[in-house]
Amino acid sequence: MIAKTRERTLKLALDTLSIEADALLTMRDRLAGSNADALVLAVELLHSCKGRIVVSGIGKSGHIARKIAATFASTGSPAFFVHPAEASHGDLGMVTRDDVFVALSNSGETEELLTIVPIVKRTGAKLIALTGAPDSSLAKLADAHLDTSVEKEACTLNLAPTASTTATLAMGDALAVALLDVRGFQAEDFQRSHPGGRLGRKLLMYVSEVMRSYGDTPKISQEAPLSEALLEMTAKRMGMVVTLDEHQKVAGIFTDGDLRRLLEKSSNLTDFSLKAATTSKPHTIPAELLAEEAIEMMEKHRINHLVVTDSQGALLGALNLHDLFAAKVI
Structure with missing residues (x-):
């Protein structure tokens, strides 16, 4: 032209x-x-x-x-x-x-x-x-x-x-x-008239329907060595692992981003403990909320993972952006 x-x-x-x-x-x-x-x-x-x-x-x-x-x-x-x-x-x-x-x-x-x-x-x-x-x-x-x-x-x-x-x-x-x-x-009225397609799924699907189950969620004691956390993360293929305290409540989260930051400091991972490398008090979400709210939370905090817990802080499961894409919510 x-x-x-x-x-x-x-x-x-x-x-x-x-x-x-x-x-x-x-x-x-x-x-x-x-x-x-x-x-x-x-x-x-x-x-x-x-x-x-x-x-x-x-x-x-x-x-x-x-x-x-x-x-x-x-x-x-x-x-x-x-x-x-x-x-x-x-x-x-x-x-x-x-x-x-x-x-x-x-x-x-x-x-x-x-x-x-x-x-x-x-x-x-x-x-x-x-x-x-x-x-x-x-x-x-x-x-x-x-x-x-x-x-x-x-x-x-x-x-x-x-x-x-x-x-x-x-x-x-x-x-x-x-x-x-x-x-x-209201939004719930909109849901009833839009049950199909991505919009319908986003408005009708709950976190419980999208999240990884407890068994499929990478998890480990916060006192475990870092090497075991990496094995669990690799085995469950989620790019993170949830750490649990002695009462089996969520204590923190260790992600592949945390791992990269450790490697930038030293190539010898034995220099670090899992507990010290973990992000404490991770962002959590109840299973009964809409998947749309999970998306909003991820966007707000610029994170790729959410830990799903009950009202007492016990682990129920987890989800990440890949799960939301797979469910065609986003």
């Missing part, structure tokens, strides 16, 4: 991000002012909805509508997407008086939506419109209208939906986040 083309490519990419960022900031300011009451009303309508949230749009707005419907559904508000053209050929029967219909149209004059919206209104369903034209037909029909207008598209021709679709998507996210807070949606 020649230098001139490279510079233009980079400039266009940066300009696109700037235009879309400016559009979002403008919409935020508008939402804090003239559009504030409309947002509050929209959230109230969604919260009081006894049926489902039906999101609709065509073309690029249709793609955004699908994502908004998915976000509502995943955050505790039953929702689905309906194509406006299909709705006029039978799918409108899915909309009931207990539903809230969310219509997306940048122009506010989308023919397919304007064909079905009066029928939706006659069923008794409430209408929320997201448009870039406050004086449009769709905006005037809405119970709550949210202005997603942008000064210009990021497209160099000012034609392709870019900044406008970004603004509409962000407004949908704003509605969903405000609504989940009103509903009192």
Whole structure:
């Protein structure tokens, strides 16, 4: 790629991000002012909805509508997407008086939506419109209208939906986040709707399901020689060994990092005792906590291993980053 083309490519990419960022900031300011009451009303309508949230749009707005419907559904508000053209050929029967219909149209004059919206209104369903034209037909029909207008598209021709679709998507996210807070949606609710994939595993899996068992955890008396600790560490292949006191409670941890630091001081390991080389009071975690909390603890303290103990400090097992990777939690 020649230098001139490279510079233009980079400039266009940066300009696109700037235009879309400016559009979002403008919409935020508008939402804090003239559009504030409309947002509050929209959230109230969604919260009081006894049926489902039906999101609709065509073309690029249709793609955004699908994502908004998915976000509502995943955050505790039953929702689905309906194509406006299909709705006029039978799918409108899915909309009931207990539903809230969310219509997306940048122009506010989308023919397919304007064909079905009066029928939706006659069923008794409430209408929320997201448009870039406050004086449009769709905006005037809405119970709550949210202005997603942008000064210009990021497209160099000012034609392709870019900044406008970004603004509409962000407004949908704003509605969903405000609504989940009103509903009192919690992490455990999120878990129930996301049981699959890495996110589901991270939210649903407990330390007890990821950790090495007591038998598989490298462990040794704190009074044992360093050579025995190295043999135990090697045999259990965990990169560390837990030291136990006379009551079989966790006393410390000796890691491969500690070993490297010893070797930097002297190649003769007989010069050191295990107890002196051990890190006392290692970071521990209960088995009943979520694996996600183990990840947070490791990141916070910049460690690769956690010792799992009971409430009395007795060893139950251990886990490291490799275990979390193997379980596909991270």
